[in-house]
Structure formats: structure tokens, C-alpha cells
Amino acid sequence: MYVESSSDSAHKVFFRVLGPLRVCFGKREVSLPESRQLTVLAVLLTEVNKAVPVGRLIDAVWGDTPPVTADKQIQTCVWRVRKALVQAGSRADLIETVRGGYLLRLPDGSVDTQLFEQLRERGRFRARAGDPRGAVDDYRAALALFRGEPLAGLASRMLEPVAAYWAERRLTLLEECFDVELALGHHRELVGELSLLVEEHPLREQLRWHLMTALYLSDRRADALAVYHAGRAALISHVGLDPCARLQELHQRIIAGDPVLPADAVPSPGAYQGPVLRGVS
Structure with a gap:
């Protein structure tokens, strides 16, 4: 389930980070088997539509012990991610090279975290407007986007706070949902x-x-x-x-x-x- 933000169906891509990182074109998944590629993509997804410095990507992949060829290896990782996405049907400029880094340009609703926030907010609107059952429907739809621990399987110290943030968002929304469901009997x-x-x-x-x-x-x-x-x-x-x-x-x-x-x-x-x-x- 995702928001269709582009009129060109061939370019529609949906990223799932509320669980193991997945890249989807409709029902098809793009395979990015190497953990470095997944880590680089994950960092770009945490800063959608913002420039991410190469140094931040290096820190995410290697921490305090990067190799001397780290810059070139990051460049290769980005090239491989781009290639996999383009082969699956995405635009060639989905990941842009900018001064000192890279930028993942996506329309709103292309990441499950964005959809989670949309559903959460609409659930709150419905609760305030006197539609508790509609609120529960939206809350439960938002919670169903989680497929396990956020960014599961990516061993990057930089991504740990991001995963913890979304795990906390899930629990907080569960608590809001329970308030309404208990009141509904x-x-x-x-x-x-x-x-x-x-x-x-x-x-x-x-x-x-x-x-x-x-x-x-x-x-x-x-x-x-x-x-x-x-x-x-x-x-x-x-x-x-x-x-x-x-x-x-x-x-x-x-x-x-x-x-x-x-x-x-x-x-x-x-x-x-x-x-x-x-x-x-």
C-alpha cells in the first residue's frame, strides 16, 4: 500500500524501511544483496530530498575505520544502487550527484515512513472529529506497515538511532490506538x-x-x-x-x-x- 505520486507508472518506486529495507516496484522487489549498498541507500532514505555528504555515508558504512579508498567505494555503491533501480524501471536521476555528496529525490508518499505519518495524522483528525472507528482503521493501517524491527539486518551505528526512533513511534501509536479501542469496548x-x-x-x-x-x-x-x-x-x-x-x-x-x-x-x-x-x- 502506498501513495501514487507520479502519473508515470513505470517510474513509481516505494521504499520500505519499517522492517528489513526493501525497494518495491508494484509487487516486484529490487534485489540489493550487498550490505554496503543497502546501508548507503538507508542513509539516503533518512534524508530524502536532502543532500547527504559523502563523509556521512562513509561513517555509516565503516564507522571510525574507513579504508583509504572509501570515497571511491561509496561512489561504486551509489552507481550500483542507481543501476539496480534503473533496471527495475526508475528514473535515471532518482539519485542525484550534488556537490560533496548525493541526494535521493522522491515525491511524497514514496517511503513507508511517510505513509505511516500520513495515516497517523488522519487517524488523529478522525478521532478529534468524532469518528473513533475511522481513527482505529487509520491507526491499524499505519501499524501494519511495520514488518519487524525498522532497518533490520543493517549493522550500522549511524542507523541505530533511526531504527530506535521508528520503533518508538510504533509503540506510541499503539498506545493511542488502544485508548480509542478500549473506549469503543x-x-x-x-x-x-x-x-x-x-x-x-x-x-x-x-x-x-x-x-x-x-x-x-x-x-x-x-x-x-x-x-x-x-x-x-x-x-x-x-x-x-x-x-x-x-x-x-x-x-x-x-x-x-x-x-x-x-x-x-x-x-x-x-x-x-x-x-x-x-x-x-
Whole structure:
């Protein structure tokens, strides 16, 4: 799924970085087997439509120990990436040589990270406008773009912060999505997914709050309390802190048998309207 940004179908290319790096022309994938080529392309994708200095590409590939021929090897890598893309059907000038570096010129919607942001924003617009079900559809479509860890398999110190950034964006959007889905009454359906996420991220208190809420609303009060105590033990063991005030309040509400979601958790219809996102449906 991607935004069609060019009228010339032969030139349409879509890059996937929310998982192993992939280059797609429709249903076809372009093979770039050498890790250096993939690393160079990944760095260019992190700076789409911006000039990337050769030195930055050298750092990404070799770190602090580049060979004396690093400049020429980067030039060769870029030439091979260009050749593979052109053979697959891209424009010859997709990667431009600029003063001191290279520039990957792409229309909006050509990278899955761009599509992720478009869907996330439209989901937020729909939530504010009183369309929670539409918001969940967009959130889930955005989350489905992830196919594993971002930029998986690329061993570059320079790319590690980029991968961590997008992994965090995914978790944050999941938390937003759970807020809306719980308010819509989807608590029973969420228990399994949330249980796996809490096991994977035991110190993430927002996810634990969602799991406790889903269990409590599913008439599993004892399980919800057990999740709280397991989280408290993990926090004390790892960082020496008690759970946050929100978790503690939820814990007390569950003990008392009080409601845990406000009546206005699902936004009521409003006048706010977001922009129309071309090609996203």
C-alpha cells in the first residue's frame, strides 16, 4: 500500500524501511544483496530530498575505520544502487550527484515512513472529529506497515538511532490506538495483543495500564491486579521506582470496583476537519 505520486507508472518506486529495507516496484522487489549498498541507500532514505555528504555515508558504512579508498567505494555503491533501480524501471536521476555528496529525490508518499505519518495524522483528525472507528482503521493501517524491527539486518551505528526512533513511534501509536479501542469496548479482543506487548516491554507503564484496563473490563479482576503487581516488581527491580500515579490510581479503582474509563473517552462529533490525504483510503 502506498501513495501514487507520479502519473508515470513505470517510474513509481516505494521504499520500505519499517522492517528489513526493501525497494518495491508494484509487487516486484529490487534485489540489493550487498550490505554496503543497502546501508548507503538507508542513509539516503533518512534524508530524502536532502543532500547527504559523502563523509556521512562513509561513517555509516565503516564507522571510525574507513579504508583509504572509501570515497571511491561509496561512489561504486551509489552507481550500483542507481543501476539496480534503473533496471527495475526508475528514473535515471532518482539519485542525484550534488556537490560533496548525493541526494535521493522522491515525491511524497514514496517511503513507508511517510505513509505511516500520513495515516497517523488522519487517524488523529478522525478521532478529534468524532469518528473513533475511522481513527482505529487509520491507526491499524499505519501499524501494519511495520514488518519487524525498522532497518533490520543493517549493522550500522549511524542507523541505530533511526531504527530506535521508528520503533518508538510504533509503540506510541499503539498506545493511542488502544485508548480509542478500549473506549469503543474492544477490551476482550485486545487482551492477547496487550499481554504480548507488556511481556516484551515490561517497564512501559502505559501498555500495562491498557492491559489492566482490558482485563478488568473483561471481568478478570484478579488477573488485572496480578499484572499490576508484576509491573511494580519489575519497576522496583530495574529502576528502583514504584508505578506511576496513573497506574496506582487504576490499581485502587480495580480494588474498589469503580469504573475505569470516563464517559467521554470517545470524542463526540465536532467541527474539526483535517486535510484530505491524496491516495490514502
